[in-house]
Amino acid sequence: MELALQSRILFGLTLGFHIIYATIGVGMPLLLLLAETMGIWKKDYQYRLLAKRLAKGYSITVAVGVVTGTIIGLQLSLLFPGFMRIAGQVISLPLFMETFAFFFEAIFLGIYLYTWSRFKKPLFHLLVLIPVAIGSGLSAFFITTVNAFMNTPQGFTIDNGAITNIEPLKAMFNPATPTKVAHVLTSAYMTTAFVIAAITAWFILRGHRNEYYKKALRLTMAIGLVFAVATAVVGDLSGKFLAAYQPEKLAAAEWHFETKTHADLLVGGTLDRTTNEVNYALKLPNMLSFLATDSFQGKVVGLNDIPKENWPPLIIHYWFDLMVGIGSFMIALSAVFVACRIWKPKLEWNRWLLGLIVLGGPLSMLAIEFGWVFAEVGRQPWILRGYMTVSEAATTEPHVGSMLVLFSVIYALLGILTVFVLVRMARRNPVEPLLDARSEQT
Amino acid sequence: MTTEGLGISILWLFLYGYIIVASIDFGAGFFSYYGRITGKGEIINKVISRYLSPVWEVTNVFLVFFFVGIVGFFPETGYYYGTALLVPASIALVLLTIRGSFYAFSKYGNPNSHLYHFLYAATGVLIPASFSTVLTISEGGFIAVEDGVPRFLAGNLFYSPYSWAVVFLALVSVLFISTSFLTYYANRADDPQAESVLRQWALFNSLPTIFASLLVFMALWKHNPEHFASLMGNSIWFILSFAFFLNALRLLIVKRSYGWMFISVMLQFFTAFWGYGKAHLPYLLYPYVSFHTSVTNPTMAKFLVAAFIGGMVLLIPSLFLLMRLFIFNAKYVKGKLS
Ligand code: HDD
Ligand code: HEM
Ligand code: HEM
Numbered sequence: 001m002e003l004a005l006q007s008r009i010l011f012g013l014t015l016g017f018h019i020i021y022a023t024i025g026v027g028m029p030l031l032l033l034l035a036e037t038m039g040i041w042k043k044d045y046q047y048r049l050l051a052k053r054l055a056k057g058y059s060i061t062v063a064v065g066v067v068t069g070t071i072i073g074l075q076l077s078l079l080f081p082g083f084m085r086i087a088g089q090v091i092s093l094p095l096f097m098e099t100f101a102f103f104f105e106a107i108f109l110g111i112y113l114y115t116w117s118r119f120k121k122p123l124f125h126l127l128v129l130i131p132v133a134i135g136s137g138l139s140a141f142f143i144t145t146v147n148a149f150m151n152t153p154q155g156f157t158i159d160n161g162a163i164t165n166i167e168p169l170k171a172m173f174n175p176a177t178p179t180k181v182a183h184v185l186t187s188a189y190m191t192t193a194f195v196i197a198a199i200t201a202w203f204i205l206r207g208h209r210n211e212y213y214k215k216a217l218r219l220t221m222a223i224g225l226v227f228a229v230a231t232a233v234v235g236d237l238s239g240k241f242l243a244a245y246q247p248e249k250l251a252a253a254e255w256h257f258e259t260k261t262h263a264d265l266l267v268g269g270t271l272d273r274t275t276n277e278v279n280y281a282l283k284l285p286n287m288l289s290f291l292a293t294d295s296f297q298g299k300v301v302g303l304n305d306i307p308k309e310n311w312p313p314l315i316i317h318y319w320f321d322l323m324v325g326i327g328s329f330m331i332a333l334s335a336v337f338v339a340c341r342i343w344k345p346k347l348e349w350n351r352w353l354l355g356l357i358v359l360g361g362p363l364s365m366l367a368i369e370f371g372w373v374f375a376e377v378g379r380q381p382w383i384l385r386g387y388m389t390v391s392e393a394a395t396t397e398p399h400v401g402s403m404l405v406l407f408s409v410i411y412a413l414l415g416i417l418t419v420f421v422l423v424r425m426a427r428r429n430p431v432e433p434l435l436d437a438r439s440e441q442t
Numbered sequence: 443m444t445t446e447g448l449g450i451s452i453l454w455l456f457l458y459g460y461i462i463v464a465s466i467d468f469g470a471g472f473f474s475y476y477g478r479i480t481g482k483g484e485i486i487n488k489v490i491s492r493y494l495s496p497v498w499e500v501t502n503v504f505l506v507f508f509f510v511g512i513v514g515f516f517p518e519t520g521y522y523y524g525t526a527l528l529v530p531a532s533i534a535l536v537l538l539t540i541r542g543s544f545y546a547f548s549k550y551g552n553p554n555s556h557l558y559h560f561l562y563a564a565t566g567v568l569i570p571a572s573f574s575t576v577l578t579i580s581e582g583g584f585i586a587v588e589d590g591v592p593r594f595l596a597g598n599l600f601y602s603p604y605s606w607a608v609v610f611l612a613l614v615s616v617l618f619i620s621t622s623f624l625t626y627y628a629n630r631a632d633d634p635q636a637e638s639v640l641r642q643w644a645l646f647n648s649l650p651t652i653f654a655s656l657l658v659f660m661a662l663w664k665h666n667p668e669h670f671a672s673l674m675g676n677s678i679w680f681i682l683s684f685a686f687f688l689n690a691l692r693l694l695i696v697k698r699s700y701g702w703m704f705i706s707v708m709l710q711f712f713t714a715f716w717g718y719g720k721a722h723l724p725y726l727l728y729p730y731v732s733f734h735t736s737v738t739n740p741t742m743a744k745f746l747v748a749a750f751i752g753g754m755v756l757l758i759p760s761l762f763l764l765m766r767l768f769i770f771n772a773k774y775v776k777g778k779l780s
Contacts, residue, residue, distance in 0.1 A: 063546030066502055067539040073506055077513055077524035078531055084513055085521040089738055092514030093745050099507045100753035106499040107760045111767060118767070131760075166741045396591050397528040410536055414543055421547050 004394035007079040010404045012376065014072055016369055017411045021065030023368055026140045026185065027192025028058050029133035034223060036126045046212050047219075049434060052116060054196065056429075057422050059113055064414055066106075071407075079400070083383050083393035086163060090156050091146050093168040098142035105135025137185060144184050148176035151375075152245050153384050175245050179238040186234055187371065190227035191364040193220045194330060198361025201354040209349070212435055218341060221357070225334035232327050236291060243292035246385070247301035249378035252312040253320040254288055255281075256302045263288040263300040267321055271314060276303075312378045319374035326367035330360055445747065446737040449515035450726075452750055453508055454719045458712060460504035462619060466493070467501050468566035469620020471541070473643070475563030489628045489636045491549070497768065498545060500761075502538075512726075514746055518736035519726050526585045526594040527576075534572040541565035567613065574612035578605045581666045582728030592730070604661035611654035615711065618647040622690065622707045626700040641694060648691050652684070655714070666728065672721040679717025686710035 032051045039047030073095075077084045108131040119125050149155075155171030156163050197220035204213050242250040250256070255271055255278050256263060265288040269281025286296040293300070303311055333356055340347040347353065383390045470490040477487060513520035523531075540561055548558035579585060584599045585592050599605050621644035628637040663670040673680075686709040693703035724732040737743060 060546050062499065064543050066499055067542040070502060070506055070538060070542075071535050073510055074531055074535060077509075077520040078528045081521045081524035084524065085517050088513055088517035088520060089742060092510075092517070092738065092742060093749060095510050096514045096746055097749050097753070099503060099510050100749070100756065102506065103500070103503045103753070103757055104760060106503050107757075107764050110497060110499060110764060115767065163739070166739050168742055168745045395525055395528060397525055397594075399529050403528060403532045406532060406536065410539060414539070417543070417547055 002391075003396065003398070003400055004391040006400040006404055007394040008390060010400060010407060011072075011075060011079050012373070013404070013411065014068065014075055014407065015372070015376075017415070018065065018068040018072055019368060019372060020365060021061050021068060022140070023188045023191050023365070024058070024061045024195070025065045026136045026188035027190075028054065028061075029129055029136055030189055031192055031196065031220070031223065032058075033126065033129045033133055035219065036122065036129065038219060040122055040126065044215075046215055046435070048122060049212065049431070050216050050219075053429075053431065055113060057425060060418060060421055060425075062109065064418055068411075068414075069102075079395050080383065080390075080393045081395055083388065086388065087149075087153075087384055089163050090153075090166055090168065090171045091149050094142040094145045094172050098139050101135050101138035101142060103135075105132055105139065108132045108135065140184055140188065141181050144181045145172045145174070145177050147375075148180045149174050150383060151180075151379055151385055152176040153387055158387065176241060179234060179241045182234045183231065183238050183371075186227050186230040187368055190224055190231050190330070191368055193224035193227060194334075194357075194364040195361040196220045197224055198358045201357040204349065205351065205354050205358065208432070210432065210435060212431055214349075217357070221334050221337045224330065224360075225338055228327065228331045228334055232331060235324070235327065239291040240294060243298075243300060246378075248303065248306045248310060249312055249316075249375075250292060251301060251303045251306065252314050252378060253316050253374065255314065255317050256288060256300060257304050259299065259302040259305050261289060261297050261299045262286050263292070263298075265291060266317075267325075268318075271317070273314075310381065312380050316374045316378045319370045319377070323367045323370040323374060326363050326370070330364060330367075333357065333360055445740065445743040446515070446733050448747060449511075449737065449743060450719075450723070450733050452747075453511045453515065454716070456504055456511065457508050458715050460501070460508060461615075461711065461715070462708060463497070463501045463504060465570070465616040465619035466623045467498060467620075468570055469616050470624060471545075471563045471566035472617070473620070473624070473640075475559055477639075478559060489624060489631055489633055489640075492631070493624070493627055493768070497764070498542070500764070502542060511746075515738055515743065516726060516731070516733060516736045517738055518731050522585065522592045522727050522731055523576075523579075526592040527579070530572065530575070530594070530596075534569065537565045537569050537572065541569065566616075570612045570616045571609045574608050575599065575605060578602070578608045580722070580725070580727050581662070581669060582725070583665065585727065585730070587730060602661075602665065604658070604665040607654065607657040607661040611651070611658050614647055614650040614654050618644065618651045619707060619711065621647055622694070622704050625694070626704045629700045641697070645691075645694055648687075648694065652687060655680075669721060669728070673718070676717045676721045679713045679720070683710050683714040683717070686713065 032054060035047050035051040035054070039045060039051065108128050112125070112128045112132055115125060115128065149171055152175045153171070154174050155167040155169070157165045197217055200213050200216045200220065204217065239250065242253075254263075255266055255269070255276075257276050262285075264286065265284040266278055267282040267284065269278050271278055288300055289298040290296050292298055337348065337353060337357065340350075340353070379385060381389045381391075383393045470493070474487045474490045544558045544561045544565075548555055548562060578599065579594075581604070583602075584595050584605075586595055587593070621640050625637060625640040625644050628634075628640050659670070659673070662673070686706045690703050690706035690710060693699050693706065724734055726733050726736060738746070
């Protein structure tokens with residue numbers, strides 16, 4: 001296997017693993033904030049208990065998020081030294097500011113986790129969460145601007161291989177930034193809420209039918225619904241962004257070959273690679289035009305108008321479909337749950353519904369993975385679209401393969417241990433005894 | 443000061459900050475395990491866990507700040523070190539990963555697991571050893587450039603007496619810094635048993651730091667005479683460092699003013715580190731990367747400095763709050779607050 005490919009796989013593996021923890025890292029502070037707010041507002045200590053228990057598990061995922069993030073930070077230079085040498089001149093600003101955001105977050109998270117009974121009023125403890133949420137949101141913002149820059153680089157000019165006229169702010173606020181940042185944030189909030197909902201539903205199915213779990217499920221499903229809709233709306237805007245700035249990615253995602261108006265959206269199907277014909281796909285008439293341009297008659301650029309060596313791998317069609325499919329499913333599921341809560345309270349605790357909610361947690365996380373793989377593979381062959389290809393940037397050091405094995409083992413181990421430790425924590429500290437005691441001690 | 447001078451000074455300060463806070467962390471892990479197998483666990487562990495729990499993530503950010511900053515200010519360093527050090531850096535990352543995650547696993551998940559605790563302690567020794575070799579490598583002779591592509595010469599590093607002298611210095615320094623801090627902390631916590639154990643350890647590690655420094659000087663004299671000469675030119679810093687060391691030792695022996703004792707230790711390392719850094723310049727990687735030629739473009743440098751100032755305005759009060767709550771809060775230190 002060639003070196004550049006090995007580097008890509010290793011980097012993708014690290015990011016794919018980090019994003020699980022990073023998503024929770026971004027989403028959880030908001031969830032804790034809402035749970036604690038509910039507790040104060042409704043004067044119901046069970047919400048505070050919920051926040052406290054979530055925060056315990058959170059301290060485990062934060063640790064793994066921090067160490068895997070540290071790995072990425074270094075691997076960026078280790079695996080793509082050519083990229084950092086050039087692009088580093090333009091984008092080190094957001095990377096640098098990201099570390100300040102981490103600092104800010106880490107400090108207040110440390111305070112939050114160790115001051116449950118330090119303040120006289122619970123409100124002060126809640127206030128500590130605000131900088132945590134801002135810090136993690138900002139770190140997601142900064143890092144995503146870097147990724148956006150890789151897709152639509154701007155803010156510099158290249159003269160005979162030398163980079164000049166650098167405008168760091170223009171590079172940060174490139175055309176991809178608004179939709180990317182918004183999509184990353186909303187999907188993280190949505191996914192965290194659904195992951196917690198899934199765990200809660202699991203407990204309810206296992207017979208823990210008390211008010212505590214019911215409150216937790218209602219809260220997380222409602223938050224999930226709001227952000228699932230937001231994610232879809234921003235996803236739609238992302239489609240319009242792609243049509244305008246990265247048409248090859250959208251065309252590859254949709255197996256759209258002929259440039260035309262009234263373009264159909266294809267779901268699933270198979271592709272005949274010799275004739276570029278699509279079979280067995282579900283056709284949604286004019287919907288691609290709508291996704292790309294906001295109008296059913298809009299014109300959408302097809303792959304045939306793009307030089308073949310710049311085509312992204314066509315497999316991204318499936319990643320796109322899976323992401324959108326899961327998104328639509330989660331909107332429907334959470335809408336049904338909320339509707340039941342309002343109009344048919346009995347159905348709320350239906351076993352089937354709860355079972356689907358259990359499934360929804362891992363599915364949402366998968367959607368994040370599919371979305372990123374789609375976005376990143378869809379940028380191929382470029383690392384800096386239009387300026388530098390991945391193979392020009394990748395390292396020439398011959399041992400990438402063995403490092404790939406090493407890190408795969410480490411991630412497998414960390415993944416298994418995280419689950420193991422979290423499950424054990426939950427088993428050893430059942431919530432029931434705490435509910436009657438009416439005490440704040442856990 | 444030039445922008446590159448300012449940039450490298452900021453980074454050097456953060457590296458120093460990392461060395462202090464990380465040493466406390468690494469050494470503490472080591473001692474808590476040592477305490478466990480010798481049956482003195484109760485005393486030491488209580489002191490250590492109170493300090494460590496809230497701050498370990500902050501410690502890690504110091505490191506991230508340093509390497510993101512150096513690649514930002516001096517992109518060439520990322521290219522040279524990045525290409526050459528894939529394997530050793532990956533191994534260091536794995537150690538760091540094991541340490542960080544197993545700390546959390548053992549603390550929150552399974553407080554009594556022997557294996558987790560052992561891994562946590564062992565990596566606390568291995569990480570400083572592996573990080574310190576990066577400073578060794580920067581002295582030159584361990585990276586060769588063929589056709590513009592940097593290559594790491596692992597054999598040279600392994601057989602170099604200089605490299606082993608640095609590893610030795612790193613280890614004793616970690617142990618000295620952490621025991622002197624923990625002595626102070628135990629004293630604040632009114633835990634005389636822990637204090638006396640930790641103080642003995644601090645004394646035990648004190649002279650070896652000086653001995654190891656002399657060893658490093660001698661080995662460097664053979665390895666890179668140019669840098670050695672430049673160190674001699676900056677000898678005032680090392681004399682100061684020795685004076686601070688003597689003061690710390692004195693306070694440890696007479697069991698007085700542990701706060702000043704620890705400040706002296708910090709100054710001992712600060713002056714030595716500053717002197718070493720000054721003498722190291724202009725090279726970031728001898729003789730390929732000099733900080734004058736590898737600095738990023740002036741526009742970016744200006745933005746980075748501005749971001750740094752903005753960041754500090756945000757951070758200093760926050761760090762101050764953290765310290766007030768956990769380090770300088772008598773009730774917390776004494777374990778009276780959960
Ligand atoms: C829970 C996760 C999740 C869900 C339900 C969706 N997405 Fe998404 N999507 C992501 C998670 C995600 C992501 C992981 O966050 C990505 C990867 C890169 C990015 O910016 O966001 C992404 C990328 C991404 C892109 C590529 C952007 C780019 O490369 O610049 C488009 C066009 C969409 N999405 C569109 C949609 C649409 C139309 C959805 C309709 C429901 C949708 N997404 C649901
Ligand atoms: C955290 C979510 C992310 C995931 C899951 C992810 C996933 C991936 C994957 C699968 C690849 C390999 C693509 C291929 O080679 O075909 C890749 C490549 C890459 N990604 Fe990302 N990525 C993420 C975010 C980012 C961000 C925020 C950045 C910006 C700093 C980034 C920078 C890169 C680089 C430099 C490469 C290598 C070049 C390339 O293969 O295009 N990634 N990523
Ligand atoms: C969009 C994708 C990403 C998101 C949303 C994200 C978010 C986060 C968050 C929230 C943390 C803190 C850990 C936690 O609270 O769980 C974290 C850690 C970290 N991330 Fe990521 N990250 C992403 C991708 C990346 C990339 C591409 C890099 C490298 C260029 C990176 C570098 C780091 C570093 C260095 C840390 C550790 C910081 C520390 O020590 O506190 N992240 N990330």
